[in-house]
Amino acid sequence: MSGSLRPRASGWRRAATVVLAAGWTRPSPAAPPLPPLPPLPPLPAGGFRLLLLQRCQDQGFLPGAHVFPGGVQDAADRSADWLRLFAPHHGPPRFGLRPARPPPRPFPGLPDADGAAAAQPDDAAPAALPDDVAARVCAVREAFEEAGVLLLRPRGAPPAAREPARALPPPPGLDAWRERVRRDPRLFLSLCEQLDCTPDIWALHDWGGWLTPFTRPGGRRFDTSFFMCCLSEPPPVRPDGSEVVRCQWSSPSEATESFMKKEICLAPPQFYEIRRLANFTSLSDLHKVCLDGTSEGIEKWLPITFLTANAMVQLLPGDELYSEDSEYLENVMSSGKKIEDIMKESKTLHRLVLHSHHVFDIHVTIQSKHKHIYPKTFVVSKSRL
Ligand SMILES: CCCC(=O)SCCNC(=O)CCNC(=O)[C@H](O)C(C)(C)COP(=O)(O)OP(=O)(O)OC[C@H]1O[C@@H](n2cnc3c(N)ncnc32)[C@H](O)[C@@H]1OP(=O)(O)O
Numbered sequence: 001m002s003g004s005l006r007p008r009a010s011g012w013r014r015a016a017t018v019v020l021a022a023g024w025t026r027p028s029p030a031a032p033p034l035p036p037l038p039p040l041p042p043l044p045a046g047g048f049r050l051l052l053l054q055r056c057q058d059q060g061f062l063p064g065a066h067v068f069p070g071g072v073q074d075a076a077d078r079s080a081d082w083l084r085l086f087a088p089h090h091g092p093p094r095f096g097l098r099p100a101r102p103p104p105r106p107f108p109g110l111p112d113a114d115g116a117a118a119a120q121p122d123d124a125a126p127a128a129l130p131d132d133v134a135a136r137v138c139a140v141r142e143a144f145e146e147a148g149v150l151l152l153r154p155r156g157a158p159p160a161a162r163e164p165a166r167a168l169p170p171p172p173g174l175d176a177w178r179e180r181v182r183r184d185p186r187l188f189l190s191l192c193e194q195l196d197c198t199p200d201i202w203a204l205h206d207w208g209g210w211l212t213p214f215t216r217p218g219g220r221r222f223d224t225s226f227f228m229c230c231l232s233e234p235p236p237v238r239p240d241g242s243e244v245v246r247c248q249w250s251s252p253s254e255a256t257e258s259f260m261k262k263e264i265c266l267a268p269p270q271f272y273e274i275r276r277l278a279n280f281t282s283l284s285d286l287h288k289v290c291l292d293g294t295s296e297g298i299e300k301w302l303p304i305t306f307l308t309a310n311a312m313v314q315l316l317p318g319d320e321l322y323s324e325d326s327e328y329l330e331n332v333m334s335s336g337k338k339i340e341d342i343m344k345e346s347k348t349l350h351r352l353v354l355h356s357h358h359v360f361d362i363h364v365t366i367q368s369k370h371k372h373i374y375p376k377t378f379v380v381s382k383s384r385l
């Protein structure tokens with residue numbers, strides 16, 4: 001590894017993840033209904049599937065869980081060496097990306113992610129890549145390392161396409177390159193050079209961000225930017241067989257169903273994002289929101305863990321119990337009451353209720369800010385508890 005950004009004792013590691021949503025024209029396998037869930041509706045024409053990767057069981061974080069491709073930023077992702085690859089067509093300050101959004105309001109007392117350069121103003125000297133470009137390079141590299149998907153664009157090709165993107169077909173020698181990049185992330189730039197491509201940073205749209213909540217002292221914490229990439233069709237996916245052991249393309253309702261049937265494990269942010277994506281019936285609707293929504297602020301959230309007598313709650317900004325008190329950077333809230341009683345007392349809700357590993361409810365009654373699309377309230381039948 002060239003310079004993985006290691007955590008400070010109290011720091012988050014800066015990370016990036018990309019939700020790959022691919023247009024899907026293949027028939028959906030008939031999923032047998034499982035009472036008391038309603039049967040899955042057929043996937044509408046123009047529907048999409050999301051790429052989920054299963055992490056290996058030996059992972060120190062989220063072992064065995066299904067996640068979107070992603071990982072920790074490496075110093076190589078923001079190297080000034082990228083500047084010559086993006087030149088002469090793209091360069092500082094914005095590399096052809098739309099104007100920078102207002103930065104998300106930080107949680108009081110939140111330390112910067114360790115090792116990450118301070119956010120550069122648009123007129124900063126072009127010493128290295130700006131944060132939002134480096135985060136996209138990281139997500140593209142991780143998608144290649146973990147899934148063998150190359151989100152690259154030939155150098156000089158116009159970036160402002162209104163259509164969903166296409167991954168680059170896998171070139172010969174892909175596996176050998178992948179192994180080299182896994183050992184040394186600096187070599188991702190060499191691969192791009194050899195293919196005369198740049199990371200397709202323009203196909204990665206701001207989607208949100210999650211900071212790992214406090215659950216226990218010493219737990220790993222990530223400051224993860226989420227990007228959305230709409231692909232016209234699913235590219236071939238080859239899990240690396242080490243960090244990632246399996247992959248699947250699932251619609252939001254199929255992923256929800258698999259999770260509830262205990263076929264897959266999801267962490268709260270992934271479950272929440274999958275339910276958010278259930279708002280969209282077609283890839284073109286999703287892609288339109290990605291293209292249109294880019295002038296609005298994007299929200300990055302630090303959930304607060306609230307332990308009740310019989311459930312764990314992840315409180316999100318806007319919920320009436322959410323408190324921007326730096327106390328909760330390193331502590332949980334707790335109550336001896338049962339979740340049912342707490343729910344009866346609450347009206348303004350933005351929370352995930354974790355009844356068990358496979359039974360999560362989402363409650364959202366808050367109004368959307370910045371055109372942000374929230375998931376709909378999703379409550380699992382109590383007979384499943
Ligand atoms: C109760 C509520 C708790 C929560 O909410 S938890 C939710 C936390 N937040 C999120 O999930 C946000 C979204 N998550 C993500 O994007 C990613 O999962 C996240 C957090 C960035 C983690 O990225 P990683 O995949 O862990 O990072 P990475 O790809 O850079 O590093 C890979 C790590 O995997 C390790 N690894 C690779 N191959 C392995 C193998 N064969 N066996 C065991 N470990 C292996 C590798 O050493 C590295 O580990 P390390 O983290 O550097 O210690």
Ligand SMILES: [Mg+2]
Binds near residue numbers: 069070142146243
């Ligand atoms: Mg990873």
